[in-house]
Amino acid sequence: MKQMLVHKIDLLQLKGKGDFLCPCCGVTISPDDETEEVYSVLEGKVGNDNLEVLLIRCNSCSNKILLTGFSFLP
Numbered sequence: 001m002k003q004m005l006v007h008k009i010d011l012l013q014l015k016g017k018g019d020f021l022c023p024c025c026g027v028t029i030s031p032d033d034e035t036e037e038v039y040s041v042l043e044g045k046v047g048n049d050n051l052e053v054l055l056i057r058c059n060s061c062s063n064k065i066l067l068t069g070f071s072f073l074p
Contacts, residue, residue, distance in 0.1 A: 005063075005064075006055070006064045006065070006066050007023040007024075007063065007064070007065050007066070008065075008066045008068060009023075009065055009066070009067055009068070010068050010069045011067055011068065011069035011070065012069040012072055013069075017030075017031070017032070018030070018031040019031070022058040022060065022061060022063055022065070023063065023065070024058065024061045024063040025058060025060045025061035025063065027058060027060045027061075029056070029058065029065075036059070037059065038058070038059055038060070039056045039057060039058050039059055039065075040056065040057045040059055041054065041055075041056055042055045042056060042057050042064070043055040047071075050070065050071055051070040051071075052068075052070055052071055053066060053067060053068050053070070054066075054067040054070070055067075
């Protein structure tokens, strides 16, 4: 069985508008991309009516990325 590694990215550590590079293949992942051509949303976790974490998949390399830090964003 193939074990999948999930990379964790804290949005509070990002500079700029929230764009970041996929840790595996280097493709740019942007929160402004609503087409799901570059990445796909797999799962979200909501607590107290706020998004807490979001699991996405890079469509270029199939790497899974866990985004955190939503609860501290304005």
